[in-house]
Amino acid sequence: MVEAKQKRRRRLQATKGFYKAYIKKFYRDAHKAKAEGKPVAWVASTFPVEILQAMDIFPVWPENYASLCAAKRVAVKFCEIAESRNFSKDLCSYARCVIGSLSDKENSPEEGLPRPDMLVASTGACDTHFKWFQYIGDRFKAPLHLLNMPYNISGADSEHLEKAHIEFYISQLKELIDFLEEKTDTKLDKKRLKEITALSDRTSQLWGEIQHYRKTIPSPMDARDAFSAVFFLLSIPGSPAAVEFYERLRNEVKERAENKFGAAETENYRLVWDNLPPWFDLKFFEYLNTLGAVVVAETFSHVWMGRLDPSRPFESFAKKYLPNFANCSIDRKIHLIQDLAEEFSADGVILPTNWGCRMMSIGETAVKEEVYRKLGVQSLIVNMDSTDRRNYDEAQIKRNMEVFLQVLNEKNQNG
Amino acid sequence: MDVLRPFRTLLSIKHDVARSWQAKGKHLVGWSCAYTPEELIYAANSIPIMVSGSLEPSKHADVYLPINTCSFVRSCFDSALKGDYEYLDGLVISNSCDNRNKIFDLWKHHVKIPYVHFINTPHTRTEGTHNFFYDEIFRFKTSLQVTFGEKLSDTTLKNAIRIFNENRLLLKKVYDLRMKDPPLISGAEALEIVLSSMVTSKEEHNVLLKRLLAGASNRADPPKGGVRLLVSGSVVDNSKPIRIIEAIGGSVVADDLCTGSKYFWDLVSSHGDPLRAIAKRYLDKVSSSFMLEPGTNFSHTIEMAERFDVEAVIVFALKFCDTHMFDAPQLVKEFEARDLPVLYLEWEHSLSGSAQLKTRIEAFLEMVKGVG
Numbered sequence: 061m062v063e064a065k066q067k068r069r070r071r072l073q074a075t076k077g078f079y080k081a082y083i084k085k086f087y088r089d090a091h092k093a094k095a096e097g098k099p100v101a102w103v104a105s106t107f108p109v110e111i112l113q114a115m116d117i118f119p120v121w122p123e124n125y126a127s128l129c130a131a132k133r134v135a136v137k138f139c140e141i142a143e144s145r146n147f148s149k150d151l152c153s154y155a156r157c158v159i160g161s162l163s164d165k166e167n168s169p170e171e172g173l174p175r176p177d178m179l180v181a182s183t184g185a186c187d188t189h190f191k192w193f194q195y196i197g198d199r200f201k202a203p204l205h206l207l208n209m210p211y212n213i214s215g216a217d218s219e220h221l222e223k224a225h226i227e228f229y230i231s232q233l234k235e236l237i238d239f240l241e242e243k244t245d246t247k248l249d250k251k252r253l254k255e256i257t258a259l260s261d262r263t264s265q266l267w268g269e270i271q272h273y274r275k276t277i278p279s280p281m282d283a284r285d286a287f288s289a290v291f292f293l294l295s296i297p298g299s300p301a302a303v304e305f306y307e308r309l310r311n312e313v314k315e316r317a318e319n320k321f322g323a324a325e326t327e328n329y330r331l332v333w334d335n336l337p338p339w340f341d342l343k344f345f346e347y348l349n350t351l352g353a354v355v356v357a358e359t360f361s362h363v364w365m366g367r368l369d370p371s372r373p374f375e376s377f378a379k380k381y382l383p384n385f386a387n388c389s390i391d392r393k394i395h396l397i398q399d400l401a402e403e404f405s406a407d408g409v410i411l412p413t414n415w416g417c418r419m420m421s422i423g424e425t426a427v428k429e430e431v432y433r434k435l436g437v438q439s440l441i442v443n444m445d446s447t448d449r450r451n452y453d454e455a456q457i458k459r460n461m462e463v464f465l466q467v468l469n470e471k472n473q474n475g
Numbered sequence: 476m477d478v479l480r481p482f483r484t485l486l487s488i489k490h491d492v493a494r495s496w497q498a499k500g501k502h503l504v505g506w507s508c509a510y511t512p513e514e515l516i517y518a519a520n521s522i523p524i525m526v527s528g529s530l531e532p533s534k535h536a537d538v539y540l541p542i543n544t545c546s547f548v549r550s551c552f553d554s555a556l557k558g559d560y561e562y563l564d565g566l567v568i569s570n571s572c573d574n575r576n577k578i579f580d581l582w583k584h585h586v587k588i589p590y591v592h593f594i595n596t597p598h599t600r601t602e603g604t605h606n607f608f609y610d611e612i613f614r615f616k617t618s619l620q621v622t623f624g625e626k627l628s629d630t631t632l633k634n635a636i637r638i639f640n641e642n643r644l645l646l647k648k649v650y651d652l653r654m655k656d657p658p659l660i661s662g663a664e665a666l667e668i669v670l671s672s673m674v675t676s677k678e679e680h681n682v683l684l685k686r687l688l689a690g691a692s693n694r695a696d697p698p699k700g701g702v703r704l705l706v707s708g709s710v711v712d713n714s715k716p717i718r719i720i721e722a723i724g725g726s727v728v729a730d731d732l733c734t735g736s737k738y739f740w741d742l743v744s745s746h747g748d749p750l751r752a753i754a755k756r757y758l759d760k761v762s763s764s765f766m767l768e769p770g771t772n773f774s775h776t777i778e779m780a781e782r783f784d785v786e787a788v789i790v791f792a793l794k795f796c797d798t799h800m801f802d803a804p805q806l807v808k809e810f811e812a813r814d815l816p817v818l819y820l821e822w823e824h825s826l827s828g829s830a831q832l833k834t835r836i837e838a839f840l841e842m843v844k845g846v847g
């Protein structure tokens with residue numbers, strides 16, 4: 061039975077052994093950098109990490125670390141430690157997990173996160189980022205810098221942003237650079253920033269091509285691979301390693317697309333997936349495959365992409381980060397999901413919420429309604445948590461999923 | 476006591492009060508975050524009205540909002556869906572927290588209000604953020620002028636500043652009545668006084684406050700007193716939770732609420748350009764927990780605890796209010812380090828489960844009395 065199931069998924073060569081080859085290495089490098097006295101910054105997403113890379117500051121991502129703890133099945137334990145110290149169980153599970161991990165080094169995968177010399181976050185995704193980091197900063201006596209991002213209330217895309225918003229964002233980048241220069245006692249090298257920006261742009265371009273091939277029927281790549289592979293785009297976009305990896309992945313996905321070789325043996329339902337996956341159970345996507353369903357696009361794979369003009373890095377960062385849907389009114393997410401559903405020929409949309417995350421939970425009803433109204437495509441809201449397994453009712457979720465696919469099936473047959 | 480009754484009444488008929496201002500030719504502009512520069516609204520021949528919730532279950536809002544949404548925001552939205560705020564001529568929203576941001580579209584789609592304005596509020600204070608916030612305030616001013624066809628001149632702005640500052644100073648005096656032991660007014664009364672300032676004209680409220688201050692010292696029915704408490708939290712827009720505490724031996728003499736002391740503590744400077752002074756006051760005011768302060772955000776809370784000589788603290792975090800829930804563990808530690816007993820509670824805006832809350836508060840008060 062198990063074997064039969066596994067057969068349904070056809071692993072990409074490029075992502076095989078991803079954890080060992082890339083994640084483990086990343087944390088090894090982080091600890092090494094720390095040991096060598098290089099500055100280490102904790103960073104929260106929706107942040108122009110390219111600037112840190114250009115200044116040789118090693119960026120580590122507590123969010124990524126939490127997802128890793130979830131995959132290693134130690135997250136619940138860490139969350140409980142945080143809760144025993146008055147951190148509410150309704151707070152973001154990423155934050156609880158990482159806070160708890162600090163008190164249990166022994167069970168922390170990859171020897172934990174290296175101690176921060178500084179922390180940086182933006183207001184772009186959520187309140188959690190800077191409140192969580194404020195606590196960590198206090199705890200380690202490390203300075204925290206917060207980059208204010210004007211909330212993009214009109215949901216403007218990069219071409220239609222308000223001029224005042226771009227200008228303010230750029231002035232905030234200058235504040236950030238002052239902070240980094242002071243803390244590291246080095247000047248930002250503009251030439252180096254250009255190089256990193258060019259690499260980051262190339263990373264996004266390649267990732268975009270990879271996504272493009274997933275429009276093919278059957279889709280050559282599934283969410284399980286995407287949620288691993290997106291690591292480079294998120295964590296170290298401006299690096300040769302990212303470019304090298306994505307070139308390899310792109311070639312493989314391209315070849316599959318040309319040969320009409322799908323990620324799953326049968327592809328009866330093409331799905332769009334919003335927000336985060338259950339990091340503790342990425343096999344969930346294999347289970348979907350056994351039902352003939354394939355996730356062909358994740359919003360997560362699309363919001364972190366952004367083309368950059370190396371000759372104007374600051375303006376490029378504004379255009380890349382301000383339209384991220386986390387920083388926008390729900391309309392923007394609605395449009396993105398509609399576009400994905402159309403371009404990727406999706407039959408349905410899965411809208412997982414995340415218990416401790418307002419950004420990913422509020423508004424999903426509006427997305428569901430609007431996507432149906434405009435395209436006639438159905439969505440399923442799945443109440444869950446990306447990291448805290450206690451907020452994940454597996455049996456219930458699987459039942460709902462099966463009923464949902466049944467509905468899609470009936471629709472396909474009638475329509 | 477007669478001088479107190481008008482405040483309660485204002486709250487119990489708040490929608491009628493608002494409508495009566497409209498009948499007198501005022502525009503009504505709703506707001507929900509204490510970082511909204513109300514002086515501008517006032518100067519635009521309008522009355523700023525705080526949009527608040529009710530204690531009823533939020534059936535209407537539940538259709539659109541998941542259960543893990545701040546129950547205050549949910550309750551406000553519920554009231555609006557029921558049509559409680561259909562008289563509003565406008566609404567101002569700001570990006571003070573995720574719950575507020577993300578619900579903006581739902582307001583826009585489901586509640587028909589003719590004019591909605593959004594203010595971008597930075598979360599730090601630097602020269603750059605001050606400039607940006609000033610521009611936001613300037614934009615708001617222009618938008619009000621255009622929408623309502625009212626001219627906001629330096630004179631009208633200065634007049635609004637004067638009236639609002641007077642209100643703030645009077646409210647401080649009201650708070651000072653609680654320094655006595657037992658206090659001259661109860662915590663529930665104090666909260667109702669502040670809340671009632673948000674549902675009517677400040678000028679009228681000032682008249683009521685002066686009357687109260689003149690009569691308060693010889694009131695015939697002073698509060699009984701009890702364990703002197705500070706209540707810490709975000710929004711408490713109904714006196715019921717405070718009444719619960721005060722019915723079982725607590726005496727709430729201080730707070731750091733967004734709807735309490737943090738609402739009125741800071742004045743607008745009456746010198747220089749009024750618009751700049753307003754922008755500065757709001758960004759520099761006693762921080763809400765969404766502002767990033769170097770170190771912690773608790774200096775005001777601690778100042779309140781000391782000034783009002785409290786014996787214990789109740790940290791009252793509204794469920795799903797992330798910024799406060801993140802502060803809570805630290806705040807608890809701060810007070811423990813000062814040898815003040817602290818109780819940390821999470822509560823639902825509708826007060827569902829209040830029997831359990833009550834039991835825990837009772838036990839806490841017993842413990843404090845035992846120690847003292």
Ligand code: SF4
Pocket residue numbers: 123152153154155185186187188189414416417418419420
């Ligand atoms: S899951 Fe949500 S609350 Fe948590 S860090 Fe991400 S965006 Fe913020």
Ligand code: SF4
Pocket residue numbers: 545546547548571572573574575709710793795796797798799
């Ligand atoms: S109570 Fe907290 S979450 Fe709710 S609106 Fe206020 S700050 Fe936001």
